[in-house]
Amino acid sequence: MKQIIYLCLFLLPCLVYAQKQQVDRITFKGLKKVDESLLRRLIKTEVASPYDSLKVATDVERFNRLPAIAKATASIAEVDNGAIEVTYDIVENFTIIPGIRISEANDGSFAFRLSVFEFNFLGQSQIVGGFYQRDVFNSYGAYWEAPFLFTNKLGLGVNYIKDVTFEPIYFDTTTLNYKKDRAGAEIYGLYEIDFHNKAELGINIFKEQYVANETEIDATFPNNLEASKIAVRAEYETNFLDIDYQYVSGFRNLLDARYINGGEGLLDDSFIGVNTTEYFKRIGSKGNWASRLQLGFASFNESDFAPFTVDNQFNLRGAGNDIARGTSFIFINTEYRHTLLERGWFVLQGNAFVDGGTLREARQPLDNLVSGDALEVYSGAGVRFIHKRIFNAVIRLDYGVGLGASQNSGLVFGIGQYF
Incomplete structure (x- = not known):
């Protein structure tokens, strides 16, 4: 029982820290013909909001349905003060x-x-x-x-x-x-x-x-x-x-x-x-x-x-x-x-x-x-x-x-x- 309590006490700060991780920046790579303003209108992930991996996955799936996008992927990186930068890498289609x-x-x-x-x-x-x-x-x-x-x-x-x-x-x-x-x-x-x-x-x-x-x-x-x-x-x-x-x-x-x-x-x-x-x-x-x-x-x-x-x-x-x-x-x-x-x-x-x-x-x-x-x-x-x-x-x-x-x-x- 003590071991379980110690484990919970150990994990609690990690969970609190993860919940407080904010999205500091959202960037796009590979854009040529697709207007970046369109993609920013479509995504659910927002700057200055808690990072949500499910929202990012949904954004990627949404991009992959657009005729202009052949393949979209996402990656994250920690920036200052533990905040998150989300990068969407786009491979465009000829349309x-x-x-x-x-x-x-x-x-x-x-x-x-x-x-x-x-x-x-x-x-x-x-x-x-x-x-x-x-x-x-x-x-x-x-x-x-x-x-x-x-x-x-x-x-x-x-x-x-x-x-x-x-x-x-x-x-x-x-x-x-x-x-x-x-x-x-x-x-x-x-x-x-x-x-x-x-x-x-x-x-x-x-x-x-x-x-x-x-x-x-x-x-x-x-x-x-x-x-x-x-x-x-x-x-x-x-x-x-x-x-x-x-x-x-x-x-x-x-x-x-x-x-x-x-x-x-x-x-x-x-x-x-x-x-x-x-x-x-x-x-x-x-x-x-x-x-x-x-x-x-x-x-x-x-x-x-x-x-x-x-x-x-x-x-x-x-x-x-x-x-x-x-x-x-x-x-x-x-x-x-x-x-x-x-x-x-x-x-x-x-x-x-x-x-x-x-x-x-x-x-x-x-x-x-x-x-x-x-x-x-x-x-x-x-x-x-x-x-x-x-x-x-x-x-x-x-x-x-x-x-x-x-x-x-x-x-x-x-x-x-x-x-």
């Missing part, structure tokens, strides 16, 4: 990122999308950029987003998008091709509730039109549909991801809900909700398991102009383009990523994947989602060419083949991880 996506359009022609974005505009982690797309018709868009425009929690974003595509509409016994033209602007606010949770709320005003592309169309099918709409969009993200260059661990959940008003008939008012859950786990020193579950629901179910599609780029690798449309969906993607080669800034990564999904057809009940006929499963493999010093600089190439009743296969090329 002016061109993008390219190529595919085959629904009419068999060559389709592509070109984009360029700056993810650290003015050194303030603002995003500015745009895209041009050719998918039988021409599309374009421009974006600006400043997540920390007003405070370290409150920001603003605006965009204008004119999206014109060539899309098949699947009627009961007939498939007809339509020119889909959607053009409009959106303004939205961004708010960080806490380190792991943030929300967006926006208003989108747009015009939507479907024009039949067939030279002769049966009078029983619509030839021209048009509606001016207003959409209110709400988004909520929970993020517990830990990012270390190409390796990711933890989970993230994103809920996107919108109410669209202004339509009628086949383009009626609707509620659309999509929830995406991602889970990542490190496997050994070079492996990464990544999985994604997506659930979607649309309130209107009597229109063949359904909002959700099954395709290569976003849902099932190997499926092709717009092979089905529906009003609710379940998609599951899982893949194992393994670092095959790592030399300085360059990483060669291989992956093997399985994608599965099911889509509720128009005018069908929700149990249509679990029907065997609606299930699509694809599996395949791919490679990733990664630049560790350029934000999202991942060139991916995947080849997927259908399993079971699925007979499609395809090569998918893009920039960035599939998810």
Whole structure:
């Protein structure tokens, strides 16, 4: 008992001393394009406050989520009178990122999308950029987003998008091709509730039109549909991801809900909700398991102009383009990523994947989602060419083949991880 008392008496002055250690200075190393004032606004550690290792660790994790930062670390040193100097060492990303996506359009022609974005505009982690797309018709868009425009929690974003595509509409016994033209602007606010949770709320005003592309169309099918709409969009993200260059661990959940008003008939008012859950786990020193579950629901179910599609780029690798449309969906993607080669800034990564999904057809009940006929499963493999010093600089190439009743296969090329 005496020994325990002596030990406590010995440790007590040390604990008191540690509690009184103050942060005397906060410095940053390695900054080139990132504005130091932004980082000072974001950190929780403060000068003249007690040193808190948990706050410093949270600051580092926050920095590692910024597009402009490839890797952040922290170190401490004692200065005069036992005070603490906290130093954040920053390795920056190159943030002016061109993008390219190529595919085959629904009419068999060559389709592509070109984009360029700056993810650290003015050194303030603002995003500015745009895209041009050719998918039988021409599309374009421009974006600006400043997540920390007003405070370290409150920001603003605006965009204008004119999206014109060539899309098949699947009627009961007939498939007809339509020119889909959607053009409009959106303004939205961004708010960080806490380190792991943030929300967006926006208003989108747009015009939507479907024009039949067939030279002769049966009078029983619509030839021209048009509606001016207003959409209110709400988004909520929970993020517990830990990012270390190409390796990711933890989970993230994103809920996107919108109410669209202004339509009628086949383009009626609707509620659309999509929830995406991602889970990542490190496997050994070079492996990464990544999985994604997506659930979607649309309130209107009597229109063949359904909002959700099954395709290569976003849902099932190997499926092709717009092979089905529906009003609710379940998609599951899982893949194992393994670092095959790592030399300085360059990483060669291989992956093997399985994608599965099911889509509720128009005018069908929700149990249509679990029907065997609606299930699509694809599996395949791919490679990733990664630049560790350029934000999202991942060139991916995947080849997927259908399993079971699925007979499609395809090569998918893009920039960035599939998810």
